[in-house]
Amino acid sequence: MFLEQLLNGLTLGSTYALIALGYTMVYGIVQLINFAHGEVYMIGAFVGLFLVTVLGVNIIAALAGAMLFCMLVGMLIERVAYRPLRGKSSRLSALISAIGVSIFLQTLLALLAGTNTRAYPSVINSQTYNLGFAEVSLLQIIILVFSALLMIGLQIMIHKTRIGKAMRASSQDLDASYLMGINVNRVISFTFAIGSALAAAGGVMVGIYYNAVWPYMGMMAGLKAFAAAVLGGIGSIPGAMIGGLTLGVLEIMGVAYLTSSYKDAIAFGILILVLLIRPQGLMGKKITKKV
C-alpha cells in the first residue's frame, strides 16, 4: 500500500517536475517568472490530443509533434511578449506581460476547443503488473521512465554541449556573456524552446494518464509546478526535479495518510514552511548581493 502510494506520488511528481524545469531555466537566465508556462503545457496536451484523434498518428509521433509545436509557441511568446520589454522596462512589466499571455492563451483555447473536458482515446492499454510488493500500471512505468530520460537528456545537454555552456554562462551573468560574444538572445530563445518542449511532454502524458484535457488545466498545474520550482530552489535544475517529485509525493501521502480534504493546503503549506526555514529552496544557492 505504501509503495503503491509512493508510485502514485512519483508519477504525479514527475509531471510537476517537467513543468517546473521550464520555470526554473527561464528564471535562471532572465530572472523572469514565465506565468504563461502552464498554458504551454496545456497547449501541448491539446496538440497531442489533436494529433491522436484528428490525424490518427501514434502516441510517440503525437508526443514529438506536441513538443515541436510548443517549442515554436515558447519561442514566439518570448519574441512577442518578453523580448521587446527586456532591458527597456522593469522586470515587473515582463511579469504583467506574462500574466497577459497566460490569460490570452487560456481564452484562445476556450474559444477554439470549447471549455468541456476532453479525453485521450485509450492509446495505451491499462495493464497492471503485480511486482509482489506493489501493483504498478504500464502507464505509470512509461511516464516515470520517459520523464527520467528527458531529465537525463537535459542534464547532458546543459553540461556537455556548446549551447549548454552558453546557457550556463548566461545564467551566471547575462551582460558579461554578451560581452564575451555569446548571442544571448539566441540562448534565451533556446531556453524557452527547451522548457516549452518539456512542458508539452508533461501535458501529453498527463492527458493520457488522467484522461482530462481542458483549457484551464494549465493554471493549477502551473502554480503547483512553480511551487515545486521554488521548493527546489528557483534557478536550480536539479532543484526543480527534486522539488517536483517531493511535491507530488507529499500531496499523495497527505491524501493517503492524513485527509483528502487538505490536499492543496498540505502542498502549499509545506512550500511556505520550506521558504521560512530555507528561503533559497532545497537545492538553491544562497546569493549575497554585492552593494
Place this chain on the structure above:
Amino acid sequence: MKGRGRARWAVVLSLVLMVAMVAGCGGSNSGESDDVIKLGFLGALTGDVANYGIPAEKGMKMAIDEINAQGGVLGKQLVGIYEDNKGDSTEIANIAQKYITRDKVVALVGDPCTGLTKVAADIAQKNQVVIFSGGATGAGVVEIGDYVFRNTMLDTVAVPVVVDWMIKEKQWTKFAIITSLNNGYSTALTPIFEQEIKSQGGTIVISETINDKETDFSAQITKLKGVGADVLVFTGYYTEAALIMKEAQKQGVDIPMVGGDGLYGQDLVKLGGDAVEEKVFLYCGFAADQPSEQTAKFVENYRKLYNEEPDMFSAQYYDAVMILAQAMENANSTDPKVFKDQIANLKDYPGVSGNTTIRADREPIKSPVFLVTVKDGVFPSLVTKIPVNVE
C-alpha cells in the same frame, strides 16, 4: 491644474455615459412588452455543466414552439430569451437581473444546478417574478420564497428508494462514499446518502473527498483497495465520476458506482469509455426507454426536431414551460403574483418526465424513480423503474 481639469472631464463623461445607459435601457423595453409573454432561460451552454444546459435549452424551445403553434397563451405568443450563464454564479446573477429589468420576463426557467438556482431565486423572489427550475435537486431551493418552484426528482425522495435497491436487490451492504468538497450539490447529497445507508442497515467503510476539476484520484482509489467496499457512492458530477472510474480501472479496482443525476451527461461515456460500462448507476426523473404515452410522443417529436435522443433536462424544461403556460391559462393572467398560486396547486400533472405533484411545502414529488446506466456505450440505458409513494 492639469490634473483637476482631467478629473472634471471624467465626471462629466461618466454622467453622459450614465444618462445614455439609462436612456438605452428605457428604450429597449418599452412598447412591445405587452404583446408577447417572455420567459428567460437559465443554463450553461458552454463550460463544465453545459451537458445539462444544452439539452435543457432544446426542450424549452420545443415547448415554446408547440404552444405558439396552438395559438400561444391567452392569445399571446411566448418568447424565450436565451443567454449562456457558463455555470458561473456571477454570470447567472447578471443574466437573471437583465431578464427581469431589461426584458420584463414573467418567469425564469432554470437553472439545472442547485447552487446557481439559489442565486437566481433570490433575485426572482425580490422582484416578484416566478422561477421554475428544471434540474435543481438539492436542499434549500423552494424555501427561498413563494415565487420559487422546481420540477425535478428530489434527492430526499429518490435516495431512500435507491439505497433500498442497493441493499435488497443488489445485496451491497458495505459502502464507500466520495464527496466533492467544492461542489455544493455533492456536499448536500452526501449526508442524505449517509443517513439513509445507516437507517437501512448498511455500513460506510470509507469516506473520501475530492475537488471538482482535480484529475489525480490515484491516492483515493489506492485507499479503496484494502477496505472491501461493495459499491462506491459518488455524489458529484459526471466529469469527475468518469475520471474516478478510469483511475479505478487503471488500478484494477472492480467496483460499481452509484450516484445522483449529477452524473447525468453524455460526457460520462465520452470520458469514461469502457470504464463506466454497466458500472455506473444513477437515479433520475426521466428515461426515454419504455416511455408512457405522453413521453413517447415527446421523444418522437424531439428526435424529429433535433435528430438526437432527449434527456432528463430537455424533458424537465419542456414540462416546466408547459406547466407555466397551463398556470397562466388557468389563472387567466400573465402576472406572476397571480399565476404562481396555480403552480403551487399542481396535482398529478402528467408530464413527459413523469407525474408531478407540488406538495403543500411547494416541493415537487415525482414518480417513478428511474435507475439508468451505460450499456453498449449508450447512455442513458434503463435498469429499472421504481414507483414512489406520493404522500
